[in-house]
Structure formats: C-alpha cells, structure tokens
Amino acid sequence: MDLHTMGSSGLKVSALGLGCNNFGGRLDEAGSVKVVHACLDAGVTLFDTADIYGEGRSEEILGRALGARRDDVVVATKFSGGESPYLAGASRKVVMAACEGSLRRLGTDYSDLYYQHFFDPDTPVAETLSALDDLVRAGKVRYVATSNFAGWQIAEAEHVARAAGWSRPIACQSEWSLLRRGIESEVVPACAAYGVGLVPYFPLASGLLTGKYRRGEPPPPGTRLANSALFASWATTAVYDVVDSLDAVAHQYGRSLLQISVGWLAAQPVVPSVLVGATKPEQVVANAEAVSVRLTAEELAAVSDVTAPPPGAFEPARRR
Ligand code: NAP
Numbered sequence: 001m002d003l004h005t006m007g008s009s010g011l012k013v014s015a016l017g018l019g020c021n022n023f024g025g026r027l028d029e030a031g032s033v034k035v036v037h038a039c040l041d042a043g044v045t046l047f048d049t050a051d052i053y054g055e056g057r058s059e060e061i062l063g064r065a066l067g068a069r070r071d072d073v074v075v076a077t078k079f080s081g082g083e084s085p086y087l088a089g090a091s092r093k094v095v096m097a098a099c100e101g102s103l104r105r106l107g108t109d110y111s112d113l114y115y116q117h118f119f120d121p122d123t124p125v126a127e128t129l130s131a132l133d134d135l136v137r138a139g140k141v142r143y144v145a146t147s148n149f150a151g152w153q154i155a156e157a158e159h160v161a162r163a164a165g166w167s168r169p170i171a172c173q174s175e176w177s178l179l180r181r182g183i184e185s186e187v188v189p190a191c192a193a194y195g196v197g198l199v200p201y202f203p204l205a206s207g208l209l210t211g212k213y214r215r216g217e218p219p220p221p222g223t224r225l226a227n228s229a230l231f232a233s234w235a236t237t238a239v240y241d242v243v244d245s246l247d248a249v250a251h252q253y254g255r256s257l258l259q260i261s262v263g264w265l266a267a268q269p270v271v272p273s274v275l276v277g278a279t280k281p282e283q284v285v286a287n288a289e290a291v292s293v294r295l296t297a298e299e300l301a302a303v304s305d306v307t308a309p310p311p312g313a314f315e316p317a318r319r320r
Pocket of ligand 1: 018019020021022048049117147148173174200201202203204205206207210212222223224225258275276277278279280282283284286287
C-alpha cells in the first residue's frame with residue numbers, strides 16, 4: 001500500500017483510507033473488528049470516524065479494534081455534527097467538549113487528524129481555529145482539518161490561521177466521485193493552491209460504482225441500498241445511464257467498475273487518500289487492489305469524459 005503525504009504537511013497516510021461510518025450502526029462490533037483487521041493486514045493506515053457515527057459507537061469500536069496498533073496508524077475524527085446546542089457548530093465550547101468526548105470513546109489521548117465536520121456560519125473562523133490550535137499545543141490533536149467547506153471557506157481558514165501563526169488545516173474532506181463532480185470548480189483548485197489534501201468521501205456513491213446494483217433489479221439483500229430508502233433513492237435512471245457508460249469504458253480497457261472509480265480518484269494529484277467504507281473484509285481486499293491500479297492517461301481521460309461537466313460549466317459567469 002502506497003503512503004502519501006497529506007497536502008503540504010509531513011503526515012503520511014495510506015492511499016486507501018477506511019471510512020468507519022457503518023460501525024456501531026449497520027455493522028456490529030464483531031463485523032467492524034474484522035474490517036479493521038483486514039485493513040491493517042492490507043497496509044491501510046488511515047481510519048476515519050466522527051463523534052456522530054453510530055452516536056459515538058463507531059469511535060468506541062474503532063478504538064477497541066485498533067488496540068495496541070493505535071500508534072501505528074492515523075486516527076481521524078470529527079466534531080460539529082452533533083444535535084445538542086453544545087455539540088453542534090464550531091464554537092470554542094463545542095470544540096473542547098467534543099474533543100474530550102472523542103478521545104474518551106476512542107480510548108486514546110490524542111487524535112491525529114481533527115476535522116471540523118461542517119462549516120458553522122454562527123462562529124467566527126478565528127474562534128474555531130484558535131481553539132483547535134490550543135488542542136494541538138495541549139497534545140490532544142496532531143493536525144487540524146475541515147470537511148464540507150466551500151473553496152472560499154478553505155481559503156479563509158488558511159489565511160486566518162497563517163496570519164495568527166496557528167495550526168492550519170492540512171486536509172479537507174468532500175464528496176467526490178465519478179457520479180458527483182461538483183467540487184471540481186472551487187474546492188479542488190483551493191486545495192491544490194493551499195497545499196490541502198483533499199480526501200474524497202462517498203467515492204463509490206454508496207456502492208453504486210461497484211457494479212453490484214443493476215438497473216431493474218432489487219438491491220442484493222444486506223446491502224446499503226437494500227437497508228436504506230434514502231440511499232436507494234440515489235439509484236435513478238440517470239445514474240444507471242452513467243454507471244452503464246462507465247462500465248462499458250471499464251470493460252473496454254479490461255478494468256472493473258470498482259477499479260476505475262477508485263483509480264480515477266487516486267490518480268488526482270490533490271488526493272492523498274481515497275476514503276472508502278466497507279462492511280466485509282473481502283471489500284477491503286478488493287478496494288486495496290483497486291487503489292493500487294495505475295490507470296493510464298488514456299484510461300483516465302476516457303473515464304473522465306463519461307461524466308465530465310459540459311464545457312464552461314465550471315467557468316465563472318461573465319458580465320455581458
Ligand atoms: P462509499 O465509500 O461510497 O460506500 C461504501 C459502501 O460501499 C460500503 O458500506 C459497502 O456497502 C460498499 N462497498 C465498499 N467496498 C465495496 C466493494 N469492494 N464491493 C462492493 N461493495 C462495496 O461511502 P461511505 O463509506 O459512506 O463513505 C466513505 C467514508 O467517508 C465514510 O465511512 C465516512 O468515514 C466518510 N464520510 C464523511 C462525510 C463527511 O461529511 N465528511 C460524509 C459521508 C461519509 P454495503 O454496506 O452495501 O456492503
């Protein structure tokens with residue numbers, strides 16, 4: 001498994017990261033432990049959770065599953081997604097309380113990467129960054145990061161932290177896949193400009209980009225789309241049209257849909273690690289193999305062309 005530096009920091013992360021949002025929800029502890037151990041065996045070193053996943057159970061399970069291997073990996077967690085007024089948003093009060101809660105549940109005394117899960121329009125950016133910097137100086141957090149930020153919010157956080165001499169966000173987590181490419185207009189260039197590692201989430205569009213869901217057929221039992229009406233609603237005719245076209249390109253080059261979906265993201269220079277969730281060890285093995293595939297320039301262009309935004313879609317509107 002390749003290791004890459006996260007943005008312009010010195011933090012090394014594996015090319016495949018494990019998303020742990022299934023833990024303590026759809027996936028029980030025994031199943032989650034098997035997935036974590038399969039990742040450790042495959043050389044995955046980035047484990048991503050959040051205080052809200054499984055209402056805290058994801059952090060607890062991840063901490064127990066890593067056990068004595070904790071210092072060998074990068075543990076990333078997130079704050080600001082809670083529902084109570086003092087666990088939602090990004091005020092100093094939330095940052096401090098959420099961090100203590102996460103460390104307790106993870107059974108560790110530090111988090112390697114601490115993400116602000118969502119932008120908070122009610123809290124000045126300087127208040128959040130100064131609280132995060134205090135956590136870094138107290139040894140409770142190694143690096144800070146953002147998630148679901150717009151391009152201008154990434155730029156603002158960078159400049160505020162830089163001017164004050166605080167820890168700057170080294171990563172941004174955003175939804176990015178061959179089916180969802182909206183971040184390419186602003187977020188991707190902002191991350192590239194500021195040396196922020198872009199960590200894509202929902203890279204498989206919840207499994208739609210693995211080929212296991214087929215038009216006109218019910219989702220296989222036990223899968224995410226079989227268990228969630230919300231996720232099942234993603235499987236529209238338009239999505240299947242794109243999936244079929246991607247499948248045809250993959251077939252043309254002797255690749256699988258999974259390989260081109262993960263491989264296309266892994267080939268983006270701004271991406272140090274592709275964050276994939278898994279419910280079975282076999283999925284981890286397949287995803288680790290997919291992330292190590294080096295798509296050629298011709299393959300990347302062919303894959304990208306299928307879902308490329310129309311010409312001009314990302315250009316700023318011009319004054320007449
Ligand atoms: P995803 O990676 O697009 O999809 C993961 C799902 O795809 C798995 O649960 C599994 O579904 C299926 N899958 C994975 N590998 C497979 C394979 N090789 N073959 C067949 N099926 C496979 O979406 P995600 O896990 O939700 O997102 C990744 C991570 O990003 C999350 O775990 C979380 O850590 C993070 N995330 C962050 C945010 C944010 O706001 N920052 C939001 C969402 C997610 P089955 O359950 O059907 O087996």
